[in-house]
Amino acid sequence: AQSVTQPDIHITVSEGASLELRCNYSYGATPYLFWYVQSPGQGLQLLLKYFSGDTLVQGIKGFEAEFKRSQSSFNLRKPSVHWSDAAEYFCAVGAGGYNKLIFGAGTRLAVHP
Amino acid sequence: ETGVTQTPRHLVMGMTNKKSLKCEQHLGHNAMYWYKQSAKKPLELMFVYNFKEQTENNSVPSRFSPECPNSSHLFLHLHTLQPEDSALYLCASSQEQQGPYEQYFGPGTRLTVT
Numbered sequence: 001a002q003s004v005t006q007p008d009i010h011i012t013v014s015e016g017a018s019l020e021l022r023c024n025y026s027y028g029a030t031p032y033l034f035w036y037v038q039s040p041g042q043g044l045q046l047l048l049k050y051f052s053g054d055t056l057v058q059g060i061k062g063f064e065a066e067f068k069r070s071q072s073s074f075n076l077r078k079p080s081v082h083w084s085d086a087a088e089y090f091c092a093v094g095a096g097g098y099n100k101l102i103f104g105a106g107t108r109l110a111v112h113p
Numbered sequence: 114e115t116g117v118t119q120t121p122r123h124l125v126m127g128m129t130n131k132k133s134l135k136c137e138q139h140l141g142h143n144a145m146y147w148y149k150q151s152a153k154k155p156l157e158l159m160f161v162y163n164f165k166e167q168t169e170n171n172s173v174p175s176r177f178s179p180e181c182p183n184s185s186h187l188f189l190h191l192h193t194l195q196p197e198d199s200a201l202y203l204c205a206s207s208q209e210q211q212g213p214y215e216q217y218f219g220p221g222t223r224l225t226v227t
Binding site: 044100105 | 117119144154155156158161163169203205207209213214215216217218219220221223
């Protein structure tokens, strides 16, 4: 069965530090992969997506993610974190029919000044 | 209005009440979704509608009743809810031709059942 694992429940970084959020997926075919961000009390906003082609994808707000098939991973990165990046981040894989998305449990990011 | 809107944003209801959540998408999409987001649990897909037809019901209790009168509007009718139904209910929409599996979310309705 398809699944998404985000190993880190909480991460704390200092403002200006680099960030990497981990995501591992389980899916037999070539996956459609997504990262979403959710600020408190808000819905999910699409940060970036991978369908095919270049394995390093750029997203909004300075985020990027790299698809590594050999590791079944799609880690999210940002070179310099801003205080406004504090939020919860969800990795998702498109799986099965009717446009179903399978979400990970999320990683909550805290940013220290 | 742009994107996906949801009303109300907050709702408090007793276990014997009947209420409805409304979702509207202004993106020209043809698929709409209801998700439940509870504290410390992954996002749970509840219902999927494609071209107004329900294509997914993830064993959701009958006290939740969805309605999709057209491709732009989605409702979730609630009755006889339980306290454990308190959660953030998110609506999303997508259009396969614009990007497979790419869903756009509304801000959610925070539901509290007392």
